[in-house]
Amino acid sequence: MTNVKEIVDLWNTEQPKYENLGKLVNDFIKNKITDYEILPEIHYRTKELLSIIKKVKKKQAQKEYSYQQLNDKLGIRIICKFQEELDIIDKFLKDNFTIKNAEYKQESLDFNKLDYVSNHYDATINCSIKEFKKHNEFENLVFEIQVRTLNQHAWSNTAHSLSYKQETDLPIKLKRKVYRLLSLYELADDEFSAVNEALKSYRDNPIYNLLRKIEGKFYKFAKFDYDRETSLKDINTILSYFETDKSKQELINNIESFITVNKVKIQKIYDENKTRFHEILLLTQPEIFIIWYMLQNNSFTIEDNWQNDFDADDLEQAKTLWGNEL
Amino acid sequence: MASKLDTSTITIERIIVHSIPKHKKSDYSIEPQYSELESSLSDGLRLFFKDKVVQSLQSNKELRVCYNTDSISPVSTYIKQIINSKGVDLVEQSKLMTQYLYKIQDGQNTSGIVVVISGLINDKNTCIIIKLERDEGAQLVLDPKTNSFNIKDVKDLMLTRKTKIYKVGLFIDKSLFKIKYDGSTADLQIDPKTKKVVTTWFIEEFLGCIPLEDPRTTTKKFYDYTTTFIQAIEDPIKKAKYTQDLNSYLQKNSQKISAKEFADDYMETSDKSSYSNYLNEKRFRMSEFPKNNDYIESKIKTITMLFANDIAIVGKKGTFYKNVKLENQHDGTTKAEVISKVKSIR
Numbered sequence A: 001m002t003n004v005k006e007i008v009d010l011w012n013t014e015q016p017k018y019e020n021l022g023k024l025v026n027d028f029i030k031n032k033i034t035d036y037e038i039l040p041e042i043h044y045r046t047k048e049l050l051s052i053i054k055k056v057k058k059k060q061a062q063k064e065y066s067y068q069q070l071n072d073k074l075g076i077r078i079i080c081k082f083q084e085e086l087d088i089i090d091k092f093l094k095d096n097f098t099i100k101n102a103e104y105k106q107e108s109l110d111f112n113k114l115d116y117v118s119n120h121y122d123a124t125i126n127c128s129i130k131e132f133k134k135h136n137e138f139e140n141l142v143f144e145i146q147v148r149t150l151n152q153h154a155w156s157n158t159a160h161s162l163s164y165k166q167e168t169d170l171p172i173k174l175k176r177k178v179y180r181l182l183s184l185y186e187l188a189d190d191e192f193s194a195v196n197e198a199l200k201s202y203r204d205n206p207i208y209n210l211l212r213k214i215e216g217k218f219y220k221f222a223k224f225d226y227d228r229e230t231s232l233k234d235i236n237t238i239l240s241y242f243e244t245d246k247s248k249q250e251l252i253n254n255i256e257s258f259i260t261v262n263k264v265k266i267q268k269i270y271d272e273n274k275t276r277f278h279e280i281l282l283l284t285q286p287e288i289f290i291i292w293y294m295l296q297n298n299s300f301t302i303e304d305n306w307q308n309d310f311d312a313d314d315l316e317q318a319k320t321l322w323g324n325e326l
Numbered sequence B: 001m002a003s004k005l006d007t008s009t010i011t012i013e014r015i016i017v018h019s020i021p022k023h024k025k026s027d028y029s030i031e032p033q034y035s036e037l038e039s040s041l042s043d044g045l046r047l048f049f050k051d052k053v054v055q056s057l058q059s060n061k062e063l064r065v066c067y068n069t070d071s072i073s074p075v076s077t078y079i080k081q082i083i084n085s086k087g088v089d090l091v092e093q094s095k096l097m098t099q100y101l102y103k104i105q106d107g108q109n110t111s112g113i114v115v116v117i118s119g120l121i122n123d124k125n126t127c128i129i130i131k132l133e134r135d136e137g138a139q140l141v142l143d144p145k146t147n148s149f150n151i152k153d154v155k156d157l158m159l160t161r162k163t164k165i166y167k168v169g170l171f172i173d174k175s176l177f178k179i180k181y182d183g184s185t186a187d188l189q190i191d192p193k194t195k196k197v198v199t200t201w202f203i204e205e206f207l208g209c210i211p212l213e214d215p216r217t218t219t220k221k222f223y224d225y226t227t228t229f230i231q232a233i234e235d236p237i238k239k240a241k242y243t244q245d246l247n248s249y250l251q252k253n254s255q256k257i258s259a260k261e262f263a264d265d266y267m268e269t270s271d272k273s274s275y276s277n278y279l280n281e282k283r284f285r286m287s288e289f290p291k292n293n294d295y296i297e298s299k300i301k302t303i304t305m306l307f308a309n310d311i312a313i314v315g316k317k318g319t320f321y322k323n324v325k326l327e328n329q330h331d332g333t334t335k336a337e338v339i340s341k342v343k344s345i346r
Helices: A004-036 A049-062 A084-096 A150-161 A172-200 A206-222 A228-239 A245-261 A263-272 A287-297 A299-309 A312-322 B043-056 B075-084 B090-104 B151-159 B195-206 B215-231 B236-251 B259-266 B269-281
Strands: A041-046 A074-080 A097-104 A119-125 A143-149 B011-020 B063-067 B112-121 B124-134 B163-172 B183-187 B209-211 B302-306 B312-316 B324-328 B334-338
Touching: A004 A041, A004 A049, A004 A074, A004 A084, A004 A119, A004 A143, A004 A206, A074 A084, A074 A150, A084 A097, A084 A119, A084 A143, A084 A172, A143 A150, A150 A172, A172 A206, A206 A228, A206 A245, A206 A263, A206 A287, A228 A287, A245 A263, A245 A287, A287 A299, A287 A312, A299 A312, A299 B269, A312 B043, B011 B043, B011 B090, B011 B151, B043 B112, B043 B124, B043 B151, B043 B163, B075 B090, B075 B112, B075 B124, B075 B163, B090 B112, B090 B195, B112 B151, B112 B163, B124 B151, B183 B195, B195 B209, B215 B236, B215 B259, B215 B269, B236 B259, B236 B302, B236 B324, B259 B269
Parallel strands: A074 A143
Antiparallel strands: A041 A074, A097 A119, A119 A143, B011 B112, B063 B183, B063 B209, B112 B124, B124 B163, B163 B183, B302 B312, B324 B334
């Protein structure tokens, strides 16, 4: 029998603890996951008391079950853009948390079955990680991390609104409709991934090519998203400054290694200036890497043309941030 | 292997401000005002002064210098003490520095503010000296509680343009970097009338420094490398123009020159980039250096253009391009036109 009062008392005591843990884990993931050059959405929530009572009751109707066994009293959700990011996040979670159980829903589905697919992890914090060292009080609290793509998330939300469950007994015609819809979400995920991969190596459009190369690096240092429209326009303008395709191609070929070689310097610039991003808007756009590359390798090309399209003070600011060798 | 000094790595840790009144030579009745304590530094102020130092020492402005062992200036001793004490001795040593500046400053020098910084560059200790000239009426007020100036007031003066960074010197312990120079200086004085005197005065008299390399050698290297680069240009008209330009540039009334300025003033963008790459290969810097034409005087007097048919045109550099009209022909030859009276034939 469910002892509701006991659950209420327990949850009233534990909820603030889970809330603090949620904030800690949420901030940690937001801050660290960009090191893997992706920028997924991250949310957390502690379960509503009513949901806890209902879930325990429901489970108890099927088997022996207690409040303590509930692993999603705190839930973290990570929503990524592309399927290939699921593997990156999987590695990130295994590197930084203690994973008690991992469930890859896609893997458990037969080839002829369609259903909600995402990765679920039962986890605790790993106190050997620097950021968690001082939080021993949370060491034994298990929480759930759900990782899904935007399309999986869209399907899950829509299915939830329709109160749809795989096992629901529906007329075959209606069931077929749902299956057709679900297959579209899976197809969309595959297609988005294919397009994403193709864009990364799409040499005919240097602007896209360049942006795809620097976007992940930008997330790593800035830890926030940027204005794509501005970037595409700025990169287009800056690339037009090159008089030869050779030096333009050199930039495209070398930009990633330039960022890697200078990663300590770039990180310092971002750390030092985080309180004044609003004053240095160029720092909030990935094209800053292209500007710094050119200041170092094609300084005359950028300095001679910049004023025709942009504010001279912005280039001065970029130069000041980058500094020079004495 | 020598380490690089990268201005983006500068961190300002301690800062102090002193004020020097304008006074006539040998009239020491008005004393400098010293801060007795370091200024407190917010992150915003740290970044503001870092930006100002980096901007002043930008690649085309700074000059590598060494302490001159023959100089009577004691400032290098004070700088070394600040660096070695990791800034602990900043108050005392900066006061001594200011006192020396006051002593050697005469009526020609306007009243000024001395800002001395202790910090890091490439994670190693550095001492940075900023001398600001201030406008009449732009006064700093000593805080009676701390008996010190507030660095925020200096920032405000700079933002209201009542003063500007005027001279900057950044110094390090060269043995830690395995380099041959003790620091880098920049002089943002614009007034050409006083430029020569003041530049020499700040670097030589006050800091007790000399440029890393003899200006005669640097000027010759600049001339030689630039000439070689120009000679490799295929277009004969452009080649003649740049040769003439180099000559004009070296003869203009300016105490400091730089490859960057030469390129900016005379070259097309694509040539500037190749020129910059070429100098980079030769390890010749684009930054400013004091000009001294002693070693190249004879080379910059005339310009000779020799044609494939053995006809040569010899002219005075500086006026050649004006008097010889050159035109590229479709067949790859060049037409040269000289309209003047024949003076002599030898």
